[in-house]
Amino acid sequence: MAASDAAAIRRDFPLLRQLVHGKPLAYLDNASTTQKPHVVIDRLTQYYAEENANVHRGLHSLSDRATRAFEEARVTVGRFLNADPREVVFVRGTTEAINLVAATFGRSCVGPADEIVVSEMEHHSNIVPWQILCEQQGAQLRIIPITDAGELDLDAYAALLTDRTRLVAVTHVSNAMGTVNPITEIVRAAHGRGIPVLVDGAQAVAHGPVDVRALGCDFYAFSGHKLFGPTGIGALYGTSALLESMPPYQSGGDMIRSVSFEHTVYDIPPHRFEAGTPDIAGAVGLAAAIDYLSGIGFERIADHERELLEYATGALARIPGVRVIGTAAHKVGVLSFVLDDVHPHDVATILDREGVAIRAGHHCCQPLMERLGVPATARASLALYNNHDDIDALSTALQTARGLFG
């Protein structure tokens, strides 16, 4: 991406223009949440100012317009994932998507002595729902180990698959290390035994194109707010065959065909899984974010981030005492690191005063931190609007941290 293009993209994000503690903001906490372009913010305003009504129920014009906007957003998400819109369920985010699968597919298909396979690098949101399901059903959680570089041990994974395995649930991209997992290989091994695969896409969607058909997965979950869209909206992709076989998640209005006190007939997917009034504005805002990214081009975004990751990795390598955690051969713009004697929280505080926003902590991956032998890491995570100035600010602030603790 040309420098002028990158500068133009940065101008699309009003929040990035501010100063923090008198310094230009270098927002490097994109794995936590991403900033929103004008078009998304304007789309939310336009929806509430001109289109707001409840969906799927009113016969008046406004309700028809809101319903169209909501269902068009579903089409946009489907196109983004290369899925049929009927395979797209709107949820609050990745966490709810995984909980939905655990509560429906999980409760109906997982029984005593069955097994669910997750990996050592999962976010708590792809561990705890399965743990609770296992407790409820008397099933067992099996863990794919990782290598020291932060990659999945695929031989160990293959050995974990048994006749008792009911689901494999793995992350597409590690939120703590940036590792991109070989989903097609993981799916191939699981499908060889007829085991469905759920992919946690929370950290993948902002970094490049996602094609659920090419990946071959059975479920794919992501959050809008990590894709430059609003908070409170996300999507679950599920294959038609699986969604049709699953019982409802939450129940109430909008998920039924007919209700009597004797018998209720549920709606077909995806509506079966969307009880109550959904986040309509969130869905149209998410679609605006996807349209915005499509306009730039996902390949260009990926190229820009690849160059920036290389630059940032080089910059960190030149700072004495910095050790990068997670050195997978295939990774996206997530740089976890520790700085010699300086605790990650102190690093984050010092960086914040220099205008550099990063995250420090366990990143909701306590089992992974245990495996890596660190209580916490500092994490700089990149997005399409970041540039060399942001990385230079990070380097300078890290030198300040070294100076204070020198």
Added chain:
Amino acid sequence: MTSDLEALYRGAIVDHSKHPRNCRPLEAGRQAHGFNPICGDRLTVYVEVVDGVIRDASFGGLGCAIAIASASLMTESVKGRTVAEADALFERVQRLITAPADAPVEDLGALSALAGVRRFPVRVKCATLPWCALRAAAAAGDEVVTTG
């Protein structure tokens, strides 16, 4: 370098975080664990109380510079005080680190080095974690206190 950062990470704080005093388990005493679920800091505070007087205090665990320095300074300053006096001292430390940035700094001896925390509200819990654990250990022991 900004003066806020220099106020937070003044020499005494960096020194206590790098070379913590009384960082050892205490066989004879009671203990309590302090856990900050947001950041994952974990400290164990040990205390030996005889006739209501803290005869010895120590700590162990992992945490940021502020938590470790606060624990180190705390163990040095509570030895020889009654449990009630240590409690009162905790109150004064809390006032010291939550006061407005421009308020005068009360003289709490070596503990006054923690005053820079007042400019960093998100770090107050780091500084109070060992004190919460001390209070629990002195009162009953064998508990986990959290700063959530």
